[in-house]
Amino acid sequence: MSRLLHTSDWHLGHTLHGHPRSEDFDAVLAEIVAIAQESRPDLIVHSGDLFHSSRPTPRDLMRAMRILAELAAVAPTVVVAGNHDSPTWFEFFDLMAGPSVGRGLFFVGRYRPAHEGGVFTFDACGGEERIRLAALPFVHPNRFWQRSASDTSYGEYAEGMRELQAGLVGAMREGYDPDRDVLFFTAHVYVTGATRSRSERAMGESFEIAVEDLPEVSYTALGHIHLPQAVRSSTLTARYAGSPLAMDFSEANDPKGVVIVDAEPGRPVRVRTRRLSSGRRLAKFEGTLDQLRAEAAEYDGTFLKPLITGEEPDVPLRQKIAEIVPRALIIKPALAREAATNAVLDFNPGDEPDLPDAFHAYLAREGLSGAAAESAVTAFSQLLNEADEETPPPVPAEELLRAALEDTWTEAS
Structure with a gap:
């Protein structure tokens, strides 16, 4: 029986x-290593967004390589780039720590045809079984633009992805032995219908693929969505492993974990999730200061986002909350405001739409539709993906100053 450990979306460098x-x-990464050491997989797959920024800090680079080296000491470890990752950094990792130096680490920063390293083969169960893995990192729609075209439609992106995927999977099936081989696929992509979190970068439909486009293999390891979940399909076994930490308060109650897949040639796989419990909890509170005082132990040591009722606007709110839960990190404390009884809502209070969808609706109201509107929305989505609203790229001077302050030294006399 072959065993795969699937993790994803670490987002190293993320700040709250x-x-x-x-x-x-x-x-949490130490917890993942411990699970790997205990479960002894034959292969470990990280399905993208290793870092939160395409310009990770030296400390996050060190953290990533140290943990990946510990995982590679357990089993061969394949990491594909996500939409947050820099393909150039992945090429550097592959050069310095990849198969050429024999450390069991494999990095896929850009799409590679099978003959250039897009398909991997590993022995399992002492050589009695063989794992074949096709790896597809994040692919931007720019890849499928035609020089004569001004935009790329959803259909063009989906068709282009199908072609890339078919090439990889077809090569992976060459020489397939049904009595020995187990086939896996990994991709960093948004599958239509998956439940998204608010912390993911907004992407328009030009970045989506359909469930039916996923290959029929033993297991598909997906990255990009932060909420762990199975892809809805009666014929496929595919999962998003999700992020190991809650990225924002919309994920405060989401269960986090890694996926362990047991597979045998010619048989359905057994998929189970190992829960992760490390890391500071994100918690919301709504109520009076007296209620918070009564429940203070529950919020000790958390990232706490409090909404306080029954207080006057001039109350030193943060100070009072800090006195009640001194070990909590208090995030945006606010006073609840009672709505006026005669207030009238002039908008639909449902879920807030994604920015590209809202922009598309705005263009429609302004009379712009068809190819011109799709082109504008595509360009808008690309600009959103270039921006990192919560964690801006580090400023070199700032990083040097921070490193100097953290690693102080005195000259010997």
């Missing part, structure tokens, strides 16, 4: 409203 999460990452 300006608060670094280094200790949380160290704790």
Whole structure:
């Protein structure tokens, strides 16, 4: 029986409203290593977004390589780039720590045809079984633009992805032995219908693929969506492993974990999730200060987002909350405001639409539709993907100053 461990979307370097999460990452990544050491998989797959920024800091680079090296000591470890990752950094990792130096680490920063490293083969069960893995990192719609075209439609992106995927899967099936081989596929992509979190970068429909486009293999390891979930399909076994830490308060109650897949040639796989519990918890509170005082133990040591009722606007709110839960990191404390009884809502209070969808609706109201509107929305989505609203790219001078302050030294006399 072959065993796969699937993890994803670490987002190293992520901060929560300006608060670094280094200790949380160290704790949860150590937990993932411990699970790997205990479960002894034959292969470990990271399905993208290793970093939160395409310009990771030196400390996050060190953290990533240290943990990946620990995982590679357990089993061969394949990492594909996500939409947050830099393909150039992945090429550097592959050069310095990849198969050429024999450390069991494999990095796929850009799409590779099978003959250039897009398909991997690993022995399992002492050589009695063989794992074949096709790897597809994040692919931007720009790849499928035609020089004569001004935009790329959803259909063109989906068709282009099908062609890339078919080439990989076809090569993976060459020489397939049904009595020995187990086939896996990994991709960093949004599958239509998956439940998204608010913390993911907004992407328009030009980045989507249909469930039916996924290959029929033993298991598909997906990255990009932060909420762990199975893809809805009666014929496929595919899962998003999700992020190991809650990325924002919309994920405060989401269960986090890694996926362990047991597979045998010619048989359905057994999929189970190992829950992760490390890292500081994100918690919301709504109520009076007296209620918070009564429940203070529950919020000790959390990232706490409080909404306080029954207080006057001039109350020193943050100070009072800090006195009640001194070990909590308080995020955006606010006073609840009672709505006026005669207030009239002039909007639909349902879920807020994604920015590209809202922009598309705006263009329609302004009379712009068809190819011109799709082109504008595509360009708008690309600009959104270039921006990192919560964690801006580090400023070199700032990073040097921070490193100097953290690693002080005195000259010997």
